[in-house]
Amino acid sequence: MSKAIDKAYARIRSGIVSGELAPGQHLKEEELAELCDVSRTPVRDALRQLEADYFVERRDNQRVFVASWTEDDIDDIFELRAMLEGFAAGRAAEHITQGQLIQLRHHHEAIVKGVGANGLIDSDVFLENNRAFHRLIWDAARSARLAAMLQRLVEQPVVMRTLVTYGAKDLARSISQHDEILDALSHGDRAWANAAMTSHILHAQRVYHSAAAEQVAAQ
Numbered sequence: 001m002s003k004a005i006d007k008a009y010a011r012i013r014s015g016i017v018s019g020e021l022a023p024g025q026h027l028k029e030e031e032l033a034e035l036c037d038v039s040r041t042p043v044r045d046a047l048r049q050l051e052a053d054y055f056v057e058r059r060d061n062q063r064v065f066v067a068s069w070t071e072d073d074i075d076d077i078f079e080l081r082a083m084l085e086g087f088a089a090g091r092a093a094e095h096i097t098q099g100q101l102i103q104l105r106h107h108h109e110a111i112v113k114g115v116g117a118n119g120l121i122d123s124d125v126f127l128e129n130n131r132a133f134h135r136l137i138w139d140a141a142r143s144a145r146l147a148a149m150l151q152r153l154v155e156q157p158v159v160m161r162t163l164v165t166y167g168a169k170d171l172a173r174s175i176s177q178h179d180e181i182l183d184a185l186s187h188g189d190r191a192w193a194n195a196a197m198t199s200h201i202l203h204a205q206r207v208y209h210s211a212a213a214e215q216v217a218a219q
Contacts, residue, residue: 090194
């Protein structure tokens with residue numbers, strides 16, 4: 001992609017992930033061109049790529065909207081991620097280096113230290129280090145194809161938003177699961193690493209549904 005297309009793609013995707021561009025919102029090329037500070041042509045190309053990556057959807061009238069997700073869509077995303085990332089963790093257990101384990105512990109410790117006395121966490125610290133933790137495991141799995149598939153799943157907005165809905169209890173459990181994943185990787189145990197990561201992702205799925213249910217009840 002050209003620099004202008006890259007710029008438009010990154011800006012629009014960022015807006016979708018953050019919620020600035022809401023699910024179901026009609027995306028108009030002229031407005032997006034102004035938002036991204038590019039012409040309409042790269043916006044048009046960026047929208048095609050975002051459609052291929054499931055961030056936007058094109059309806060029969062060819063108008064483009066921020067993608068909306070049904071409960072089945074959301075469950076598909078989490079369950080596919082659980083299968084693929086569990087498999088990646090299993091592979092990583094057999095290939096991970098001591099240097100990568102040190103980096104994983106660094107990111108894990110940064111998350112732990114970022115938790116305040118009230119059980120809350122700096123969301124930027126959480127997002128940055130949690131993302132790095134998981135991507136290091138993908139790298140250790142030594143499969144570019146697997147990493148590319150996970151990249152598309154993990155960057156779906158429903159997954160990104162889940163990371164900032166954790167309460168103190170859920171956060172403590174997530175940290176404990178990271179500990180177990182690290183133990184499994186350190187011991188080179190493929191089955192254990194796979195099971196620990198799968199459980200971790202399915203826990204995130206439960207957190208998402210709990211948070212969604214609470215929002216509905218509060219309305």
